[in-house]
Amino acid sequence: MNLDPINIGNTIFNTSNQESHYMNPTDRKKYWRTNLKYLGLLLLVWFLVSYGFGILWVDELNSIRLGGFKLGFWFAQQGAIYVFVILIFVYVRLMNKLDKKYKLDD
Amino acid sequence: MDIQSWTFLIVGLTFALYIGIAIWSRAGSTKEFYVAGGGVSPLANGLATAADWMSAASFLGMAGIIAFSGYDGSVYLMGWTGGYVLLALLLAPYLRKFGKFTVPDFIGDRYYSNLARTVAVIAALFVSFTYVAGQMRGVGVVFSRFLDVEVNTGVYIGMAVVLFYAFLGGMKGITYTQVAQYCVLIFAFMVPAIFISLMATGNPIPQLGFGSSGEDGVYLLDKLDGLMTDLGFTAYTDGSKSTMDIFMITAALMLGTAGLPHVIIRFFTVPKVKDARKSAGYALLFIAILYTTAPAIAVFARTNLMETVQDTPYEDIPPWFKKWEDTDLIAWSDKNGDGKIQYAPGSAIDGKKPVFTENRGTYGQRLIANASVSPNELYVDRDITVLANPEIAGLPNWIIALVAAGGLAAALSTAAGLLLVISTSISHDLIKKQFAPEISEKTELLIARFSAFLAVIVAGYFGINPPGFVASVVALAFGLAASSFFPAIVMGIFSKRMNREGAITGMIAGLAITCYYIARFKLGWLGSPETSGADNWWFGISPEGFGTIGMLVNFGVALLVSQFTAKPPEAVQEIVENIRIPSGVGAASEH
Known part of the structure; x- marks a missing residue:
């Protein structure tokens, strides 16, 4: 099997197009940092509601009731899924705003 | 109309729909074929x-x-x-x-x-x-x-x-x-x-x-x-x-x-x-x-299952039970001979699926050849949860x-x-x-x-x-x-x-x-x-x-x-x- 670099230069991005979306390196960095910050926060919530509330602390939470549900059980079979959906739409909103700020929404 | 005719009708209609859509959305290029044209x-x-x-x-x-x-x-x-x-x-x-x-x-x-x-x-x-x-x-x-x-x-x-x-x-x-x-x-x-x-x-x-x-x-x-x-x-x-x-x-x-x-x-x-x-x-x-x-x-x-079957005499069981028994998805063996269904932890059978014999038991139940020693008398295939729901x-x-x-x-x-x-x-x-x-x-x-x-x-x-x-x-x-x-x-x-x-x-x-x-x-x-x-x-x-x-x-x-x-x-x-x-x-x- 051949391990040599394969031709990638001309297949992906054509340069004239890149110029029209030119971003200076500081802005690039800032944009990426903000994105990573959003990712960190949202994934923290993602971890908390599923692995945290639904698995690791399920027994503790089960002593709290939410109507007919034990809270830990509810997170594992319902709550975590609702939060997942909300998380994605929050990310969509945040990123659409961020893209607008850096004029990356074409 | 019976279930069979309804099923043929609805499945037939949905299949016709899928094929119709396929004809309408033929792919003309590799881009359409691989990623639907990206549109x-x-x-x-x-x-x-x-x-x-x-x-x-x-x-x-x-x-x-x-x-x-x-x-x-x-x-x-x-x-x-x-x-x-x-x-x-x-x-x-x-x-x-x-x-x-x-x-x-x-x-x-x-x-x-x-x-x-x-x-x-x-x-x-x-x-x-x-x-x-x-x-x-x-x-x-x-x-x-x-x-x-x-x-x-x-x-x-x-x-x-x-x-x-x-x-x-x-x-x-x-x-x-x-x-x-x-x-x-x-x-x-x-x-x-x-x-x-x-x-x-x-x-x-x-x-x-x-x-x-x-x-x-x-x-x-x-x-x-x-x-x-x-x-x-x-x-x-x-x-x-x-x-x-x-x-x-x-x-x-x-x-x-x-x-x-x-x-x-x-x-x-x-x-x-x-x-x-x-x-x-x-x-x-x-x-x-x-x-x-x-x-x-x-x-x-x-x-529903637990309330319906537990200690119920087989003769009084609702018809869906017997229907799914006929399709091999439910099996009951009267281990203690009381004519009632006992449901308990443990597998009711040895192996994965019940092996039905040709014979019927005292109450008309289908007999199985591989009943286990566990006190559990009931085998239920998990798939019937969705399949049998509408009937139940x-x-x-x-x-x-x-x-x-x-x-x-x-x-x-x-x-x-x-x-x-x-x-x-x-x-x-x-x-x-x-x-x-x-x-x-x-x-x-x-x-x-x-x-x-x-x-x-x-x-x-x-x-x-x-x-x-x-x-x-x-x-x-x-x-x-x-x-x-x-x-x-x-x-x-x-x-x-x-x-x-x-x-x-x-x-x-x-x-x-x-x-x-x-x-x-x-x-x-x-x-x-x-x-x-x-x-x-x-x-x-x-x-x-x-x-x-x-x-x-x-x-x-x-x-x-x-x-x-x-x-x-x-x-x-x-x-x-x-x-x-x-x-x-x-x-x-x-x-």
């Missing part, structure tokens, strides 16, 4: 992804699995939805910006190596073939249950339909049929669920219904916990798997979901990066409708027929998505990118169609002669996707330093250790049977959850090796810079 709206892509994702197992099997495993079933609910958060945040937008047709495309270009591309193609083919075999079998089973035809005949009919629209329309045809299939399957799933929730609790929303109380004022879940602990089962809301195992299985399913090629490829079909994010949100929303309803159905079904609730015949159409829609849509990945892997990743780069687009399209044809034949073969490992499909497909694709793609986007050597050794290490573990503890191909039991699992992790460890090994090896080898070339670092910026995607996909 699918985020909403349509969300619907198609949901149908693609929810297989016969989700539709027919999941509620049953949860009904019979209680809290432990949460691993599937969280695992098969949480992966979409990873997809939307870590993978889909960047892969869309990258703007190629396949996952091996990304791996091959980002790691500037045909070896990496080949490893990715092999993993993609392996994952998709294991998965698709189960789907074709699912089509056959639905046909045999509802239309009284042979399982194999059912597989042939399924093959013909999938072939028709995958061959003609490629991704374009598949996308729009999947939109229709989502509508069919969700309607078929929700209608009985709403009726049953109403009957059990007076609340039409199943998600709320299973947390409310019945006529006696006792909360349904408390009642079920009580019924179960009285008979010696673990409480429904407690579960019996270890916390460690629950954690690992959930993680493996999430990471696997995010790494499955037939899911990722769907996000190549939308016009822009922001559409990729949005359509992941829609996809999860549409999936969540079914996934939050399934645990409600599970509770209704389990409660006394719903009209057309709804029962609808469930058949829904099950078929779920199986066909997933099979088609997988077949497309297989045909693309062959025509694009192997032939166009490796063996014959000079072929014209027209030839490539022809090869793509031909590989789709070939893939259907192979999938059909496996559907008719299921290999032994089909039962382990979940562990295999998800474990392999989690331990190979997920880390390689994430590092390709989030680390500019990750290089060819690191990615390849990482993927191979992750795949190897996961394959080893599954072969050792799930399939029993390696090592002696005495040491393959749950006691010997590493850290108490079941084979289903081992993909998580494979993923960690992949990350660890890749990071280590990349530290001691050369940086990726400038041009590749430029790719990484570029996929992080969402604009300019239109031009990027023209090539």
Whole structure:
């Protein structure tokens, strides 16, 4: 099997197009940092509601009731899924705003 | 009209619809064939992804699995939805910006190596073939249950339909049929669920219904916990798997979901990066409708079963019990000779399925040859949870027929998505990118169609002669996707330093250790049977959850090796810079 670099230069991005979306390196960095910050926060919530509330602390939470549900059980079979959906739409909103700020929404 | 005629009518109508859509959305170019021309709206892509994702197992099997495993079933609910958060945040937008047709495309270009591309193609083919075999079998089973035809005949009919629209329309045809299939399957799933929730609790929303109380004022879940602990089962809301195992299985399913090629490829079909994010949100929303309803159905079904059968004389049992007994899905052996049904923990039979004799017992029950010594007298196939629901609730015949159409829609849509990945892997990743780069687009399209044809034949073969490992499909497909694709793609986007050597050794290490573990503890191909039991699992992790460890090994090896080898070339670092910026995607996909 051949391990040599394969031709990638001309297949992906054509340069004239890149110029029209030119971003200076500081802005690039800032944009990426903000994105990573959003990712960190949202994934923290993602971890908390599923692995945290639904698995690791399920027994503790089960002593709290939410109507007919034990809270830990509810997170594992319902709550975590609702939060997942909300998380994605929050990310969509945040990123659409961020893209607008850096004029990356074409 | 009887159930049979209704089923023929509704299944016939839905099939005509799928074929009509296929003719309307024929593909004329490779771009249309591979990624539907890149012009699918985020909403349509969300619907198609949901149908693609929810297989016969989700539709027919999941509620049953949860009904019979209680809290432990949460691993599937969280695992098969949480992966979409990873997809939307870590993978889909960047892969869309990258703007190629396949996952091996990304791996091959980002790691500037045909070896990496080949490893990715092999993993993609392996994952998709294991998965698709189960789907074709699912089509056959639905046909045999509802239309009284042979399982194999059912597989042939399924093959013909999938072939028709995958061959003609490629991704374009598949996308729009999947939109229709989502509508069919969700309607078929929700209608009985709403009726049953109403009957059990007076609340039409199943998600709320299973947390409310019945006529006696006792909360349904408390009642079920009580019924179960009285008979010696673990409480429904407690579960019996270890916390460690629950954690690992959930993680493996999430990471696997995010790494499955037939899911990722769907996000190549939308016009822009922001559409990729949005359509992941829609996809999860549409999936969540079914996934939050399934645990409600599970509770209704389990409660109903326990209340109906426990200590009930066989002669007084409702007719659905006997009907499903006639189709081998329920079996009862009167071990203590009192003529009543006793349901208890432990398997009522030796082996996996009941072996029926020709004879009937004192009360007219079918006798079985492999009753176990356990005091449990009742065998129930988990699949009847969804199949028998409409009958148990006394719903009209057309709804029962609808469930058949829904099950078929779920199986066909997933099979088609997988077949497309297989045909693309062959025509694009192997032939166009490796063996014959000079072929014209027209030839490539022809090869793509031909590989789709070939893939259907192979999938059909496996559907008719299921290999032994089909039962382990979940562990295999998800474990392999989690331990190979997920880390390689994430590092390709989030680390500019990750290089060819690191990615390849990482993927191979992750795949190897996961394959080893599954072969050792799930399939029993390696090592002696005495040491393959749950006691010997590493850290108490079941084979289903081992993909998580494979993923960690992949990350660890890749990071280590990349530290001691050369940086990726400038041009590749430029790719990484570029996929992080969402604009300019239109031009990027023209090539």
